[in-house]
Structure formats: structure tokens, C-alpha cells
Amino acid sequence: MARMGSKQHRGEVTVERILDAALRAYLAEGESGFTVTAVLDLSGVSTGSLYHHFGSLQGLRTALAERWTGALIVEMTNALQRHDNARDAVHALVGAYLRFVLDNRDAALFLHMADTDRETMARGRELRDLQEARLSPLAQWAREGIASGELADLPLPLIESLLLAPVVGTARRWLSGIHDMDLTEAARILPERIWLSISADPATARG
Known part of the structure; x- marks a missing residue:
């Protein structure tokens, strides 16, 4: 043994x-x-x-993508689960994503490269199934937020897009070498803007 x-x-x-x-x-x-x-x-x-x-070499590349995608998803999931209310969870998730990018710049650069994006699209259903399984805590969080009246009653993929797309775009811009923004500053500004886009009542979301 x-x-x-x-x-x-x-x-x-x-x-x-x-x-x-x-x-x-x-x-x-x-x-x-x-x-x-x-x-x-x-x-x-x-x-x-x-x-x-x-x-194979392709198998190695896939394993590399899954390794770091998994690590990022764990950070985001933990951030969501540390908070009882949706607004604080959004702030925590955005902060966790951008801290991951800052702390793991090389891995984040690989994950946000156009080549990796193309592979994700090419593998299609296989990777979508894998990601859906890993992202189930996010889907569950969104369902609970809708049920509690905190989140807008939108399709779950749309909530995910509104939540993650601005963060991914910000990270990709910074990683590309266009350093016209500070990620720490982005972590301060983005969460509330994102929250307003998915809150059930944007008019009172700051309350």
C-alpha cells in the first residue's frame, strides 16, 4: 500500500x-x-x-484549461456562498474573479486568450456540460435569488451573462496589455453596476 x-x-x-x-x-x-x-x-x-x-498534446491543453477554469470557479462559488443576501454575493464574486486575475496572471491570460475561447466553442456540448455541472452553484444561487425576490425574474443564462460578461471583458482588456484601467478600481466600481442590472428592483437596489 x-x-x-x-x-x-x-x-x-x-x-x-x-x-x-x-x-x-x-x-x-x-x-x-x-x-x-x-x-x-x-x-x-x-x-x-x-x-x-x-x-496527446490536445489532451494536455484541455487539462490545463480545466485545471484553471476549475480553480476560478471554486473561487467564485466560495464568494457566492459566503453571503446570505444577493447584493453582497455579487460584490464578493466580482472581487474574487478580479483577485484571481491579479494573483494568477499567467493562468488568467491563458484562460482569456482567443485560442482558448475558440477551443471552448469547438468542443461545444462536451465543455458546456462540464461547465454547467461546475457552475450549478451559480445557477442555484440565481434561482434562489429570483425566488426570494432579490433578483430579476430573467432566464438563468441571461443573469449569468449580465453577472460575468462585464467582469470577463474587464479582465481580458487588462490582460491584453491595455492598462488604461486599474483592476482594484474596477473591483470597486463594477459590482454595484452589475447588481443594478440583475436586481429585481433597480430603483431601490442601492437601499
């Missing part, structure tokens, strides 16, 4: 090493730099080890 545990631990360490190297390779040269050779050079693992754990 101890040997199995040690073997499993080594495998986990190898996976993390490959994923870290993949992120560095992708950010160094973009799509053209994301090659097996580059990942092997940066990670120091064998070709067989890479294919054993990920199956």
Missing part, C-alpha cells in the same frame, strides 16, 4: 510539473510555442510520461 501511495504521489507531481511547463510554453510563444518539444524541455519529463498522463 505504501508503494502504491508513493507511486501515486510521484504521478501527481509529474502531472503538476507538466501542467506548469505547458502554461509557460503557451505563454512564451502562444499557439505556435505550445508543442510537445517545448513542454518536454521545460518540464524535464519523458515523452512517454506526457502521453501516459494526457494522451
